[in-house]
Amino acid sequence: MNKTIRPLTTDDYPLFEAMDTGIDGDYIKLYFNRFASGANKLYGLFVDGKLASMGGYSIFAGRYAMLGRLRSDRRFQGKSLATELMTHVRQEASEVEGIQWVGANTEEHNQPARRVLEKIGLTSTVIQHAAIAKDVTALEHRRKVWQEVDSFERKKVWLEKVYLRDKNVFPYQCYYTFPASEALFENEQIDRWTFYENHTQNRVVIVKHDQKRTHYLHMAYPWSDFAEQEGLWETVSMAREDLEDRLGEETYVWFDVPKEEATMLPEHHPFQLNSIWVLYEAK
Missing domain, CATH: 3.40.630 (Aminopeptidase)
Incomplete structure (x- = not known):
């Protein structure tokens, strides 16, 4: 299995669209170009040339890096690819000049995402409606x-x-x-x-x-x-x-x-x- 991680660009939208995430009406499809440019970054983990996992971060106020947009192709589940990718994303975000805080915000019921965040060393602090x-x-x-x-x-x-x-x-x-x-x-x-x-x-x-x-x-x-x-x-x-x-x-x-x-x-x-x-x- 050949794995690579690289930044995604707006040209990579067809690769994201081809993922089998099981998410109907995914808002990322509407805003992919925005999330792959400017103060937002997207990264993809590829397995044998196919986009298997995607995630990124956004910068706020020049200091805060919020991780997110984690998506996984169901055909590649069970291989800890999301954890591997988000470990890379966290490291990339922490190295951005001026960043003093790295975190994430996810829904309480999204247990797969929460497990990934905890595996990459993040701790839950606030739970709110x-x-x-x-x-x-x-x-x-x-x-x-x-x-x-x-x-x-x-x-x-x-x-x-x-x-x-x-x-x-x-x-x-x-x-x-x-x-x-x-x-x-x-x-x-x-x-x-x-x-x-x-x-x-x-x-x-x-x-x-x-x-x-x-x-x-x-x-x-x-x-x-x-x-x-x-x-x-x-x-x-x-x-x-x-x-x-x-x-x-x-x-x-x-x-x-x-x-x-x-x-x-x-x-x-x-x-x-x-x-x-x-x-x-x-x-």
Whole structure:
């Protein structure tokens, strides 16, 4: 058996399309060119000239390398090829200039991918729901919306206090949560994000636009009292409606909820909690 590993290019799409992965409607088919270029890298492990396993990484904020896009051809399973490939991908990612964190994010039920990540030396750290809802008015308390933070310096104070000082993870994009660092909070990003603080100024919610096929108002709220904070959901609901009006397209709320805290949502909450993601990182 002749095995080789090499980077994939946009010209390799037919090789990927010929793989028997068993995944219907694979989103990678839509975005293969994007994942094989720019800040994204794809690698293929070939067996006797056939693409048997594929995986790669994406770079975020110049510091974080997120491994992913692992696909295996079912005709080559049982040979530890995915582990061999992802060992190579992890090494390649760690050698990129400026990279200080290497990790991965995969669904909780994806046991094959989780086994591969653990075999290459990654450890699970955070398990959370990707909670998605169109309408969050059912969570409102009929209270006033929170005050928007206009001061750039005040925004930075909140980020330092809530994320950097407490070493919390930060939901940088939908699907992509990272341990907080200054690299995530570049001035240009902070300018694009909207901050709202409650009237006693001891809570803040950060909202930002993201698109993963669908448009989302991606909210960051790191406290576990989200069900009882008066005015929080009025604020989020208002922000979602404003974003939908600006975009002219249907927009949903995306809220990353730690798995152990999801039970704190009211019984008849509006969120879909089907998707549970596990964040892994190299120690």
